[in-house]
Amino acid sequence: MLTALTIHELSARFRSGEATPSQAAREYLDRIAALDPKVKAYLTVVPEAALGQAAAADARFRSTAPLGPLDGIPLAVKDVFCTRGVETTCGSKILKGFVPPYDATVIARLRSAGAVLLGKLNMDEFAMGSSTENSAFFTTRNPWDLSRVPGGSSGGSAAAVAADLAAATLGTDTGGSIRQPAAFSGTVGFKPTYGRVSRYGLIAFASSLDQVGPFAKDVADTALMLQAIAGHDPMDSTSATIPVPDYAEALRLDVKGLRVGIPAEYFIDGLDAEVEAAVRAAIATLEDLGVRTESVSLPHTEYGLAAYYVIAPAEASSNLARYEGVKYGLRLPGARDLIDMYSRTRGAGFGAEVKRRVMLGTYALSAGYYDAYYGQAQKVRTLVLRDFQEAFKRVDVIVAPTTPGVAFKMGEREDPLQMYLNDVFTIPVNLAGLPGLAMPAGFTRAGLPIGLQIIGKAFDEATLLRVAKAYEAATPWRSRKPELAS
Numbered sequence: 001m002l003t004a005l006t007i008h009e010l011s012a013r014f015r016s017g018e019a020t021p022s023q024a025a026r027e028y029l030d031r032i033a034a035l036d037p038k039v040k041a042y043l044t045v046v047p048e049a050a051l052g053q054a055a056a057a058d059a060r061f062r063s064t065a066p067l068g069p070l071d072g073i074p075l076a077v078k079d080v081f082c083t084r085g086v087e088t089t090c091g092s093k094i095l096k097g098f099v100p101p102y103d104a105t106v107i108a109r110l111r112s113a114g115a116v117l118l119g120k121l122n123m124d125e126f127a128m129g130s131s132t133e134n135s136a137f138f139t140t141r142n143p144w145d146l147s148r149v150p151g152g153s154s155g156g157s158a159a160a161v162a163a164d165l166a167a168a169t170l171g172t173d174t175g176g177s178i179r180q181p182a183a184f185s186g187t188v189g190f191k192p193t194y195g196r197v198s199r200y201g202l203i204a205f206a207s208s209l210d211q212v213g214p215f216a217k218d219v220a221d222t223a224l225m226l227q228a229i230a231g232h233d234p235m236d237s238t239s240a241t242i243p244v245p246d247y248a249e250a251l252r253l254d255v256k257g258l259r260v261g262i263p264a265e266y267f268i269d270g271l272d273a274e275v276e277a278a279v280r281a282a283i284a285t286l287e288d289l290g291v292r293t294e295s296v297s298l299p300h301t302e303y304g305l306a307a308y309y310v311i312a313p314a315e316a317s318s319n320l321a322r323y324e325g326v327k328y329g330l331r332l333p334g335a336r337d338l339i340d341m342y343s344r345t346r347g348a349g350f351g352a353e354v355k356r357r358v359m360l361g362t363y364a365l366s367a368g369y370y371d372a373y374y375g376q377a378q379k380v381r382t383l384v385l386r387d388f389q390e391a392f393k394r395v396d397v398i399v400a401p402t403t404p405g406v407a408f409k410m411g412e413r414e415d416p417l418q419m420y421l422n423d424v425f426t427i428p429v430n431l432a433g434l435p436g437l438a439m440p441a442g443f444t445r446a447g448l449p450i451g452l453q454i455i456g457k458a459f460d461e462a463t464l465l466r467v468a469k470a471y472e473a474a475t476p477w478r479s480r481k482p483e484l485a486s
């Protein structure tokens, strides 16, 4: 089965002539047709376009001039990215029927690398959530246990990789939305440094936090995906001009002598005992590989969540002001005047979580409250960043759990505050703009994946990938797959 292979394995088959991109695309489309009614990772599948792109890749391999390691590889992306000619909803009714006239930069880069785009993946509405239960359309299931959530907001992107419904995918991470679902689904998920990857054509949630990154079946594929999307983009003024190193090269280096920090603040009450045991075992494995561990302190961690839930809603309330029934998607008929049209459209088009955040954010930014809330939260953000800067004077990477627990049952976290607590260990990384990777540290006795988080210095994705690769090579997690009978 070609769908079980990693990108690098699949690409090797294309190059040797054992398989063609068209065969791979057809296998993936068949598997989606058979299994996605259960997993519900996809919002949109585009079989004809995918087969057309695959046929073009076939021709390149026949003429012995493939474009590179992603040529002919079937991928899918979170529905937060604008895709030319393909409906883009951001998981919201307000964008139902919106067909972008252009591709996001990351999509354009994947296309020019020869990738085959299978479709668009489910997500929490406007990327607000930790379970995909906030999608306006349906909830994606966790392939390891269909009664549980895959995490969120990039839950479709995580589930698609875990269930072999795409070779790799893209998601976005504003407060944990790549790393948390990667942890819940037993995949590798990578949020690069803020500014490493262009946000042009990404539907904005919280602009000072949003970052694009890959989900993949292993660390080598993660590096290939990052290589394809990273680098400066003149269309995004926050995208960094810092050169992009050769990530595949970085994976070849071993980790002996690297310094790994263990933050005391990430091993707290409320951390599930099985998660703690698996993460501590992973740390011991890294020590066996020759890294030197030491404890580091990130004392402002406990304030990160509160600061995030001021900053993210504030920025979201501003970014979402553009959905008012004039330019995009939904418009409710029968309005008395313009203001009435706006409020009817927004009232019908946005779900409960989005409305909650728009209200919180508008309040936090309103005259007289700006300094007390947004201004104050930005100061806390600086303290969180300084904690990391201090720690990174002594260590090369920080290793911690990704989430306090494992995938929970659908419908179990109805209280929004309970849901927000999922992100205590991922949010500080976004506040500080740092790169963070999640990968499996093991499984619970019940067979649910546990996530290890590796946090790196700004723009040092290479060291992070190197540690992840060394850990992966020393553990058997890739041999385990969810059982999903069609």
Ligand code: GLN
Pocket (backbone or CB within 6 Å): 127, 128, 129, 130, 152, 153, 172, 173, 174, 175, 176, 177, 178, 205, 312, 423
């Ligand atoms: N779960 C967090 C939230 O709801 C993070 C979301 C994200 O990273 N997009 O805001």
